Each structure stands twice: as structure tokens, then as C-alpha cells.
Amino acid sequence: MAESSAEAYYEPVKGDEDDDDEYVLPDDAGFTDYLLYPLRSGENFFARFTKNFGWRFAIQITVMYLLVKGLMMSVLGLVKLSYCKKTLKIDGSACQTMMVISSTPWAIKGAIGVLADAYPLFGYHKSSYILVSAVIGSIGLFGLATFPVTSAAFAAILLFSVNLEIATSDLLCEGKYAELMQSKPKTGSTMVSYVWGCFQIGSLIAAMFVGPVADHYDPKVLFWILLPLAVSIIVPTSLGYLADERVSPEKEGIDMELIKTYPYIVLFCVIMAVVAVGNAAIDIFFFEEHFWQMVYAISCSVLLSILAFLWLPRQLAMCNFYMFMASVLYLNISGAQDFWFTADEQCVPGGPAFDYTYYNTYTSIVGAFTGWVGVLIFQNFMSGWTFRTLFWVTTILQCIASAS
Template identity: 30%
Template sequence: MRAEDEEGDAAFKPGYSTSSLSTAATDGALAKHESQWGISGFFRVLCDAFGWRLLLMLTLTEAGLKGFAAGGGNGGLIGLPIEYLLKEFHVSAGNIQIYRSAVSVPWSIKPLLGLISDAVPIFGYHRVPYFFFVTTAGTISCLLIALYSDLTLTMLLILLFFVFLMVAWSDLLTEAVYSVVLREKPEHGPSLISYVWGGISCGRLLALLAVGEVMTHFGNRTSYLIATPMAVLSLLVPLMNLPQETRSRAKCGAKLSGSELPLAIVAFITGCGTLGLALLSIFGGSLQTKVFAAACLAVLALGLVSCALSPIIAKMNAFFFIQNICSFGIGGAQFYFFTDGPESYPEGPHLSKVFYTSAIGMVSTVFSLVGMVIYNRWMQRWSYPHILMFGNILTAVCNLLNCLVFSRWNLKLGINDHVFVLGSDAIQNVVQEIAWLPTMLLISQLCPKGCEATMFALLAGMSNLGASLGSYFGAYILVLLGVQPTGEANESAEFDNLWIASVVSSVGPCIPLALVYQLIPNVGQKDTVPGLASSTQGSPLNNLLVRWGWMEDESSSEEVEMQNVLGKGDDSDDDR
């Protein structure tokens, strides 16, 4: 989240604190210290500002657990082997997507996880006990996946769910800790954020270098054994109380009041609905049933969030939620297409584990940075509708390159599969980064002051949920087109219509662009979004809660405060 920079001389601004007055001097000293000492000075400044406990916590959870073990989210040592594990059970392409979305659902229910830890303290603690429980469960799950090769499919999916729950919840709790200290020492904020995301990036790169070779030489489950020490080390966070959390006397539900009550209601209902869909996906039901449940959840989540948030935020959320759903993921079919051996798909690319996981992952990482440089250099001054139109249309055009390899036209053009895959992936990651960065910037700018963390978690969770639901609908499209490979022998015919599915998946995200000027504020990326006073003011749910007496009318409070100010002015005039 970005705060507007203050301009001018602080000494002439009323209401400035002494800490604000010393910011410039602090920044100068910080720059001088870092220039003298380099990397060692960088760490020394952070240690002096935040203490070694916070830095150790960030290293263990963000660099180690989220970066190295999870590859920044759904990849790394615990995410990249999932398709290969499911392939051992001959899971169809559509079900691979659904199972992957189900086990990674903790990233979509982070608002619910945050609500639980905030509203239900354990023995007076909001973070440390939850950290201990989820990390212990995730550690045991990693060990069981690595050591027991005769697990049933259902048991494997449950264990994978707990592994991702460990990463997502610990990430949320860590974000809550360092967001507090950032508010206390904002002058060191950029350095701390650089430390966090630099650690995640380094961990992700190490995982990409290792995971392909590990799976090739030691089996698909060994990477979970390597991830286990990172999970064990993360137990130091609660055991040593690295967050330095003190016992609270607040009762359960004490924080569920005021303007955050509508957000809590939305987080609870959508989180429970998403969790229910994941359980349905894991424990059974036909694919049609799962897709129907996903459609119901999409309507419920979009309708509820639109009723709970202020109109400007609700419109923006609707645009990105619908766009992510229209992505219609086909990753399960792509996996089989690229990795099937000669006995299954004689005409296929037959990419090795090292190439499919490590090589493509490294190229994606590098060229995402290229896209970031291009965006920062030339596209920061574009308005939001213009950059979203340009970025998404360009992304769709570049994604259509996949149709060439799926129809095998690249071979007819004399382009080797490995060269074509790396080249197209590089181009796609550049333009996807250009389309993604303004999205995250807009989400950050639409988080009103005072509830930034809650709103960002809710909007990011809705974005993740939309992408997961898009995988469900994409799985159904694969069924309709007869694209259902399972890794069995002689399944070449299963890929005949994959290029059609790729066209639908590529063009789908452009559908909501027809409403971009109605749903996205037409302002520059460096401008303030107007009309953003509160996260829920003016929403139907907010008005209903005010009518029932469960909330105070924010607009009335502002009017009373203004009248008091005017009243004081009138009194002073009378005195004169």
C-alpha cells in the first residue's frame, strides 16, 4: 500500500509531530550509513530500527517458508510437484485444475483467517498460538507426503491443504506484525519491504534451481522432505515469541464493531463458502456438481461484496473478479500436453521435469522483471482504463501464441518446441507483468485509511478466488471440448481441441473490458482516487446495519463534527 508523500517544509505544517520533523535527517543518515557499509550497513540499520527478532521472523517465514518452500505462493518445493503427484493417480486434466484450486484455497480465505485470529484470541494471544498450530500441522503434512507413498488421493489432497494453510496463515500473521512496526517507523518502510520481497525472490529462485533436479533424481515427493526443515525452523517464531506479542484482555469478538463490521460479515460468509467448495472438491461429487457450486459461490461472493463495499470499491472489485473468472484456466491440459511421454503422446513436446519446472520458472522470473522495468519507465503516467485496456489486449494477443504449439504449427514453421516454449513464455510474462502491476496499484489506492490491511486482504482474496473459480469453469470447457488426458498410453486424440480451449482462455479476460470505463475510475495512476472516504460508506449493507442500530452513521458523525466546528466559530464571533 502506498501513502501519499508529503511535500514542502514540514516546519510550516500544523499538526506535525517531532518524529515527522526528523524524517529528513533520519533518511539522510540512513543513506549515508548504507553508502558507507553497503549490505552490512543495510542489515545493521534494519536491526537497529526493528530488532533482530523481527528480522529473524521475516527470514524464517517470508524468505524460508513463503519464498523457498512455496515459491512465493503456489509454487516452489510444495507447489510445483503437485501436478506430477496427481498424474500418478491418472487424474484427468479438468480435475487436476479443480484439485489444485481446492488445496491452495487458503490464499483465497485469508480475510477469514485474519478475522478468526483477530476475533478469537487463544489464552489472550491473537497470533502466536495460531502460528504454532498451523506450522505444526503443515510440518507433519510435509513429512507424511514425503515418507508415505501409499497415500490415497483424498488423504494426499487433505495434507496438501494443510501445507498451504501453513504458508498462507503464517504469511498473514507475519504481515500483521510488520505492518504495525511500519506504521511506527515509516522512514524505514522501503528498506524493510525490500528486505521482505528480496528474501522471497531469493528463496523462490533457489527453489526453482533445485526442484526439477530433485524430482528427476529422487522422486516427486522428496521436495516435501526438503521443505520440512524450513517448516520446523518456522516453529521458532511461536516458541521464541519473535512477534513479541503480549497477552490481551480483550474478549472474543471485541474487534467486530464499527465500520469493520460489514467487512467481517463479508469475510466470514465468503470464506465459509470458499472453504465449503474446497471440501466438496476434495471429498467427492461429479465435475458438473463442483462447477455448479463454483458458479453459485461466484454469484454469492460478488453480490455480497458489492452490497458491503462503497460503490467505487465495489465496481473495481467486480471488474477484476469477473476478469479473473473469465481467464478460464486450462493448466491441467497444458501440463499433460507438455509432459506426456512418447507412449502417451508420440507427437508431443515431451518436456523434462527440469525444463518444465526449473527452466520455464527461471525465464518467467527474469522476464517478469523486464516487464516491471518497462512499466516503470514508460507507463506510469497512463490512466487506469488506458493501461488496463492496453495491457489486457496485448496479453490476450501474446497468449494466442500457445495455439501454435498446441496445434503443432510451430514444428511446421521449423521452430523447436523448447525454443518456442521459452520464447513465448518470456513474451507472455513481460506483458502479463505490465497488466498486473497497475491492478495491484489500484487495489492499494482503494484501501481507505484506517482499514488498509483488512481491505487489501479482502480485495486480494477476492482476486485469488476469481482465479480459482476460473479454473473450475476452464475445467468444464475442457470437458465440453473432449480434452481429458490422464497420462495413459495413446491419448493423442485428447489434445485435438486444446487449441480451441486456448483461444477461449486467451480472449476471455478481454470480455470485461467492455465495462472498463464504467467500473474503473478514470484517473491517472499517480492521482488520488476521488470520493473514497470510507470502505463501506454508502453501501446497502452499511445502510441496513445503521438502520438496525448495529453501526453508527459515518456521514452523520461527520456532519455533527462539522457543526461543532462551525458552532465554535460562531461563538468566537459573538465574543468579539
């Protein structure tokens, strides 16, 4: 890993220079000006981004949110249906259980964050954890691509390792760009728009080829395509583009002061991680026993909700509980639903019988374009809104969309 150099990876900006004007059309704009407006405004946006955060950090964020979270995570989400049906030959219920197990790393991000803050691995709070998780994720993808996997539980474990890379890298890159946003508040919306813009581009690229590949080939071939994407985050991170400075020798080791300052928050994050891993273990060893899966999930949800109100600041506990209830009440039957929409005539007479090109590619392309519309709306009209207003407006829109 590259040591910190004298050259800053993102230069400090004096005065109000970080609030450069966005590109606007000239007063006497002609047809060519309107035609080139998307190109010129995009060029202006990227110039402002690199000026305030540096080209190295821009590369780090681009690799993370275009290739890793955008492209790789989108392919994983799209390939699950064809992989379950064509390769593993399991039903919708088993496929959904497999995806719950594999997504466990997203539920332990709190513990990962605590660990990264409390213990600088090899002297770094973020970079080393990203590199280790990238190696683990790459090994998981290699196994998915090469091993003759027939067990849904084993496939879930390999997919768990891939999601561990994405979740860890996402969390620690988020932590770094949130730090920069705080130091440059006037550019906050620029960072958010850039991150989500990269993600939407990656999602669009994934949508274009996953469906046709799944229709004509073994879906396992897609894991070979993902392998270099998993490795890609290693390059900018090892070169120091995350700007994660090495801690001084006296600060190496466990930061007991942090743990003593926030004991209940740390303990809550650890318990939540243990519960999440326990849920994955229950799903693996009781793969077909949905009753016991439900009992465990409900019991742990009640426990965590009570502990949140006992140990966390009340505002944070209320926010967490609201988002938890919103997720619980937003019923997800995608596993069974996906199988029904793509079932053949013999399985579902008179059914839609969509192929993967239509179900994965065409619908996802529409989703990617609407996501881009959302990014443009946010950057141009909502970037100055308060978080509270953004939260309730987007929540209402989600409720309307799910009810339609």
C-alpha cells in the first residue's frame, strides 16, 4: 500500500472557490448550445468535482461506485434468478432464502464500521479492510465460476463473501466521502450526485448484457466477468487514492478510548452483527424450516428494537425503528414472483413466460434511466432541501409506487 506522500490527494480550497457556478446556457443561446448542453454541463460538473476532491479520489470513487457497487452488485442482483433456475435448479422459496443468507454482510455494516474505527488494520482504518474484503470477494467469485456448485447453501456462502466485499468497500468509501462532504459542505450535493450517477451507469451496463447471456449461456459465465471487477478496487486503494493516512505508531492497536466513549453503541453494533450472522446460520442449517427461521427473525427483531431504545440516543433509535418497520411492511415476494413471471407454459399455463432478456434487461434498462432522472432531479431541484424533507418526500413516492 502506498505511503502518504507530500502531494495532497485532494487540495484544500480557499474561500468560496468550492462553490463554483454550474454551467448555464448563454443569454443568446442557439441550437448548438442546446445540443451541446448535456456535454458541457457534464464536463463542468466533473471539473468542479475533481477540483474540490482531486483526480485520485475521483478514480477511487469511480471504481467503487461504477464498477464494484454499480456494475458488479447489479449483475449479482440480476443473475440470481437464472442462476437459481438454470444452474442450481431450486424453487423460488429456496432462492429467496439463499439471497437472504448472501446479503447478511449488509446487516453487519455497523460492526464493520466499529471495527475499522477501533482497530487500524496494518496501520490503516479503511484501506486495509477494503483490500482484505476484496481478496475474500474475489475468491468467492472464483469459486462460483469454477466449482461445480449444486448446493444452494454453499452458493449462498460464496455469494456472502462477494457481498462482504461490496458492503465493506461501500461503507468505508462512504465514510471517507462523508468526511470530505463535511469539510466542504457547499459541494455536498455534487458528491452525492456523482456517486449515484456512477451507480446508475453501472446498473445500466449490467442490464444490457445479463439477460441475453442468461438466455443463451450458463449464468455461471457471468461470474468470470465479475472477477476482474472484484479485483479492480484493489488497484486504487493500494495506491493510496482513498487518501487514508497511516496512523502514527502510538495509535496502532485497539482504540479503547473510542469503545469507552460509546460503549452502548459499540455493543449494539456487535450484537446486531451476531444476530445477523446467527440468522444466516439458521437459514443454512434449517434451510427448508421456514417456521424456525420466522421465530428467530421475529425474536431477534424485538430484542434489537428494545435495545435500540435503551442504548441509543432517542432520535437515532426512533429513526432506526421507523426504517426497520418500513422495511418489514414493504413485503418482498420477489423470489416467488420472479419464478412465476419467467415460468414456461408447462409450469404456468397461460402465464407471461418472460425470457431473461425481457425480464432482466428491458425492465432494468427502464429502471436505470428512471434512476438517472432521479439523480438529475436531485442535483437540479432538491440538493438544497433539508434531509427531513427529502426523506418524507421520497418515502411518500415509494409508497405510491408500491401501491400502483
